[in-house]
Amino acid sequence: MSELITSDSTCQRAAAMVEEGRVNKALYSDPEIFEAELDQVFNNNWVFIGHESEVPEAGSFKTAFIGRQPVIMSRDRKMNVHVLQNRCRHRGATVCEGRKGKTKAFTCPYHGWGYGLDGSLRALPKPEEYEGVFNKEEMPLESLRWESYQGMVFATFNPNIMPLEEFLGGARKWIDLFMKQGGGYPVKVLGEHRFNFPGNWKIQLENTTDAYHFPIVHKSFVSSLDEATADIFDFLDGEGFVEDLGNGHSVMVMIPELVDLEADLDQPIPERFNELAQALRNEGKSEDEVKKLVRAAHGTGFNLNLFPNVSCSMAFFRVLRPVSVGETEIQHVALGGEGAPVAFNQKRMRLHEHFQGPMGFGTPDDGEAWERVQKGAMAGNDGWILVNRGQGKLRTSVDGNPQGAVCSETGMRGAYRQYKKVMAAGRSE
Template sequence: MSELIKLHNVSLKAADMVEEGRVHKALYSDPAIFEQELDKVFNHTWVFIGHESEVPEAGSYKTAWVGRQPVILSRDRKMNLHVLQNRCRHRGATVCEGRKGKTKSFTCPYHGWGYALDGELRALPKPEEYEGVLDKAELPLMRLRHESYRGMVFATFRDDIEPLESFLGGAKKWIDLFMKQGGGYPVKVLGEHRFNFPGNWKIQLENTTDAYHFPIIHKSFVSSLDDATADIFDFLHGDGFVEDLGNGHSVMVMIPELIDLEADLDQPIPERFSELAVALREEGRSEEEVKRLVRAAHGTGFNLNLFPNVSCSMAFFRVLRPVSVNETEIQHVALGGEGAPLPFNRKRMRLHEHFQGPMGFGTPDDGEAWERVQKGSLAGTDGWILVNRGMGKLRQSADGNVAGAVCSETGMRGAYRQYKKMMAAAEE
């Protein structure tokens, strides 16, 4: 294929722009390709919607997106979950604008059509005008197929898609490990913040499986740490690895000793967590529980990327939403333990704020880099972006998957392999 690809050449297939070891910059900047992605990727796979703890009671809801389509995750009076299109069946207005909350029903603000928590159409003004022309039972809010794994809720527009657990495949092992950071308590969403950056969604898809950038971009974060903690984050020359888990998923293990938070609980408590340990002991917690909670407080030693829109990133969820070809919304979700001691959840929040928070060290630095990648995608005639680091030093993991060094781009290649497969299938 030619080294030069003109962005206006719409006859060129997006799948041809992904090769093993490189992708074309047009994937970041071509509006036509972006529109294809919304349908062929986001409308044809499992997309992360939220965590069950965000809708804890009957009547709880949260709004979310599948690509660019607004949806509602709700819990009805029988505590069943539903994922509903956020669109009235009458004239198409959204029926819910709040990010999350509690309600008895969803009512369209335009003409007052009312829907139950399960999406059923229950009421409409002037019903006599619809006699003989409308059956309410035939006009519920459109429902999406949804399934959960370890409290993580995914939805899809496809009824014929493989079960969620099959799609997650090798990632399930890592989700199980990630959920141990509740410290013996169920994982719970503590809060969130959102921001938009002027760049393509795939730039973010790459970032959470990219350890290579960490010591360069995040110098300010490392400089804010004590010496012992800074040593932990000096992981590029360590025993970490990136493993391709299939279906576009990957795991990047930066700190191997923190893979399983329930292992090695007899290790001494680090100085930086001494205040937390004291607070837990003052509450009357046993020494075994103190050690379990302290170890879980800082999160796991890995980032788990789940294609196409969520990362279980050390101690939080990072959720991406494609807005346009050059704009992406990022949602950072802080996690703690349901019913866990207050000092534990408070410590989790402070650590989240230190790196991921709006005033933290990590988010502004990452955002600057993502924006520069988007700007750079418009420059020059050499249109290829390299994702070939570590290709010559691959090995087989203990689970039989392809793996590379922690600074390899193994995870990116896995994500783009799934992307290419979905876009190619769409173009046939």
């Protein structure tokens, strides 16, 4: 009982550290709060697991985490998707260590219990020793509740949570727009890379809808662009905005003319895209198709943040995983089109490498900034993190949501409002 009281007390303490416009820096560094977050924020919410294109065939699998808990997304022989706990029902060893691939079954390396792609227990050594003890049908890998939207798969340990579409709410409109960057083809995962940074997961959560840092942190990226493209990324004084979409989700529109990639396709192709356009023509694409593909290849003009662990960031997925109070894993997922022209998917990969890749112009600079925030959180005995920019200049969007200028911290406040709500709810029994 004392453990439950302590946990609930920690949740309330964390919730009290979030005020409208500021949060206490202890949220980045308190290990007790971190442990409470794993339960309240991750184990009891919808958490992004992966994209359906990552398990394209019968026998395909992908491993992931919900907070600290390992799970498997698999596709069985009937092409049904499953999300399973990655834990043998015998002595608890993980039954799958690969990040993704194909298999006929999951076999525990400790004692050889074998499970089907749907999680059912199919075989175990010396089965006669279990006669009268249990039936195999009673001991499958434990299944999680999961739902998908536009191919994005989310799972939860909470059986009573609201339906996924209700949780996504106003973000669904923006997911629909984001998926248009397949250029008329279904969006699929082309590849990924991962890295860890020495900082709390909420530091990265704040970053995706923070335009204020862009011209400072990403000077090297802007300097690598041609003049016309660099002008597009000079958006702090433009017509963009940040909108709180509810439930912790938010969108930051940086380039309004690239919100809907299927609009204004009668416009001529900019000269700087001529090489890609010609390559698509060489692959036999009509002029209408070429225009659609060229426009989609370079991504959307917005970042969409989905609480608590994934963002649809211009042209890629960014997935965060809390490792410890001072360490976070980041997964950058490159996206292209299923069956799309080779030149289109190649261009998508080159653009991903340019900014998000390990040797790109964007990610290393972001990582340095995140690490410095964590270091700074160690200074002094008290301190507050400000998220109040634009707080006094909000307006109401066409969808009835709070909206601020593109450099406002509207999205961060929305995320922390949801964080405060789920932490204040206390420990789930």
